[in-house]
Amino acid sequence: MNSETKNQTPPKSQRVLNSTNSIIGDLLKLAGQADIISFAGGLPSPKSFPIKEVEKATQTVLEKEGALALQYSSTVGEKPLIDQIGKYINSKGVPAQADEIQIVSGSQQALDLLGMAYIDKGSLVAVESPSYLGAIQAFDLYEPKYIEIPTDEHGLNPDLIGPEFKNIRFAYVITTFQNPTGLTLSVERRKKLAEKAREYDFWIIDDNPYGELYYDQEPPPSMRLYAPERTISLGTFSKVLAPGFRLGYVVGPKEAIAPLTQLKQAVDLNTSTFTQLITAQIMEDGLMTTHLPAVREIYKTQCEYMLKAMDQYFPKEGVTWTKPDGGMFIWVTLPESINTDELMKEAVARKVAFVPGSAFYTVGKEKYNSMRLSFVTVPPAKIEEGIKTLGELLKEKLGQ
Ligand SMILES: Cc1ncc(COP(=O)(O)O)c(C=O)c1O
Numbered sequence: 001m002n003s004e005t006k007n008q009t010p011p012k013s014q015r016v017l018n019s020t021n022s023i024i025g026d027l028l029k030l031a032g033q034a035d036i037i038s039f040a041g042g043l044p045s046p047k048s049f050p051i052k053e054v055e056k057a058t059q060t061v062l063e064k065e066g067a068l069a070l071q072y073s074s075t076v077g078e079k080p081l082i083d084q085i086g087k088y089i090n091s092k093g094v095p096a097q098a099d100e101i102q103i104v105s106g107s108q109q110a111l112d113l114l115g116m117a118y119i120d121k122g123s124l125v126a127v128e129s130p131s132y133l134g135a136i137q138a139f140d141l142y143e144p145k146y147i148e149i150p151t152d153e154h155g156l157n158p159d160l161i162g163p164e165f166k167n168i169r170f171a172y173v174i175t176t177f178q179n180p181t182g183l184t185l186s187v188e189r190r191k192k193l194a195e196k197a198r199e200y201d202f203w204i205i206d207d208n209p210y211g212e213l214y215y216d217q218e219p220p221p222s223m224r225l226y227a228p229e230r231t232i233s234l235g236t237f238s239k240v241l242a243p244g245f246r247l248g249y250v251v252g253p254k255e256a257i258a259p260l261t262q263l264k265q266a267v268d269l270n271t272s273t274f275t276q277l278i279t280a281q282i283m284e285d286g287l288m289t290t291h292l293p294a295v296r297e298i299y300k301t302q303c304e305y306m307l308k309a310m311d312q313y314f315p316k317e318g319v320t321w322t323k324p325d326g327g328m329f330i331w332v333t334l335p336e337s338i339n340t341d342e343l344m345k346e347a348v349a350r351k352v353a354f355v356p357g358s359a360f361y362t363v364g365k366e367k368y369n370s371m372r373l374s375f376v377t378v379p380p381a382k383i384e385e386g387i388k389t390l391g392e393l394l395k396e397k398l399g400q
Helices: 012-019 023-031 051-069 079-091 107-118 134-141 163-167 188-200 254-268 274-285 289-313 341-351 382-400
Strands: 101-104 126-127 144-151 171-174 204-207 231-238 248-251 328-331 370-374
Touching: 012 144, 023 328, 051 274, 079 101, 107 134, 107 231, 107 248, 107 254, 126 134, 126 274, 134 204, 188 204, 188 274, 248 254, 274 289, 289 328, 289 382, 341 370, 341 382
Parallel strands: 126 144, 126 171, 171 204, 204 231
Antiparallel strands: 101 248, 231 248, 328 370
C-alpha cells in the first residue's frame, strides 16, 4: 500500500471494517439501472405524495409560526405533532399518553437508537426469519447474537417460542404486512405472543410502517394493545405521507422511551422542527382520513396486477407465494434446488430484478430459495412483462 492510498481516510473504526458491502448490495446496484424492470425496490409510490396539501400546510405553518418552525426544538419532539399522533393512536383503540411518545427522524433512526440503548456486544436479540434487512443492518452495528423467532405460512408462530427467549434483550417483529413476506399476524397469535412475552419476561418491538396500507379490511391493532407494559411500537410517516420528511415515532412505557431520548440528544439534537410542524398541520387538516383511501387503492391495484401476472406466468409446481392484504411486498418460495442469489444474476441479464431472500435472514442464511417482489413503483404493463420474463426463467430452471 503506498502512502497516498493509506492516507485516503483517517484510520477506520472496527465498526466500518466489520460492515462490509454484501454481494446483495452489488446486485441491487445493478437492479437500479434504467432499462431494468425492478421489483427489488422498497420505495413508496410517488403517486401517493400529497404535494398540494403539503404546500398548503407549509404556507400555514410559515405564516402562523415561522420563527418556531425554523428553530431548534426539544429532543422529544414538537407538542402539536405528539398530540396529533396520540389522538391517532387512540383512534385505533390503543392507549398512548403524550409522555410515551418520542419523535424520531424516520423509524430507521428508532432502530438505531434501540440498538444503541438496548444491545451490548453479544446480547441476544430475537428476529423473525425472514425480517427487515434495514433493522438487521441497524442492530448489527451493536454486534448482537440473533435467535430466530419461528415462523410459518401465517407469520411468526408464538406457540414455538420457548425458554430460550428468557435471556433476550427484545424480540423485533413486524406484525402487519410484514417486510419482506407481506404476512399479517392474526389476533390470536398477537395475544399468544403477549402471553409468551409475559411467561418468558421479554420485550417486544413492534415495527409498523405498513399498517395503514390495507386493501380492504383494517388489520388488527399494535402489540401495544396486547402487552402495553412490555411493547415498544414504531410508526412512520414514510408510507402515509412522504419518506422525504424523515419522520417517525416510537411509543412505549415512558421509562423505556427515556434512554432513547437521552441518546437521540447526542445523535442529532432534534428531528426537523419544520417537517414536524407541517405534519402536525396536515394531520389537523384531516389528511390522514381524506388522503389514505386513495393511497390504499393505488397499492391494492398494483398488488392485484402482480398477483394476476404471477398466476398466469409463474410455474405452479413447488412454487408458492404470499397473497398480502396490504403493504408493498409479495414473498415467493421456490424449490430448494434454486439459489436466488444465483438466479438474480440471470434475471438481471434478462432485465428483471428482485431481492434474493438470503438478504432477510440473520441466522439460517442457508435459506436461499426465496425472493421478495415489490409491485409498488412499476407500471402495470411492465409488471406483466417482468413477471413473464421471471416466470420463463423459473420454468427453464425447474424444467416445467
Ligand atoms: C419494516 C420497516 N421498518 C422501518 C423502515 C424505515 O422506514 P423510515 O425510516 O422511512 O420510517 C422500513 C422502510 O422500508 C421498513 O420496511
